Amino acid sequence: MTTQHRWFSNPTNIYWTCKALIEGRTISHKTEIREVKGWRLAAIVHRLKDSFNWPILTEFRGPDSIAHYRLSPGTDPALLRFPPSAKQLLDEIGGQE
Template sequence: MAQSDNFYSKSTSVFWACKAFTDGRTISHREAMNEIGAWRLGAIAHRLRREFGWPVEVEYRGSGKVAYYSLAPDTDKANLRFPRSAKALGNDGRAA
């Protein structure tokens, strides 16, 4: 299995993050923990950028500098490449 196919978090976490991004959401670690018990949102965002070319942006908010992740506003979702665990979100790994 190629390293890009084996994220260091549960595949459901990767699927959740990809779905949140393609749905246009801005998500934080706290939301990932509350919604699915994920601890690796920063790692998922990093791998989506590095391995799959996703234009994931990060904005640090508040005095605690909490990271909020989202897709760049001008992202063409039809051209996104999906990791194996999130291919169900599109046809042949591409957004529908």
């Protein structure tokens, strides 16, 4: 019988959000639900913008005005401040703490 250590292999929603944004992706709540079964994307984006000064742009699309988030063009991810659960990304992108 094999045991999966999902606790350690699944990234946190905050980590996933930061990674998706620095990869240049545009993400929405639907994307988060599909990829990491999360449901707090707006709160995570708000915290990244408010507490960590991330230049995140929000575009509301469709008849239901669904929010889609992306980093402002020209943002250097290596210069961003990361929340504790996403600091590992600093090593991956070669940034500074």
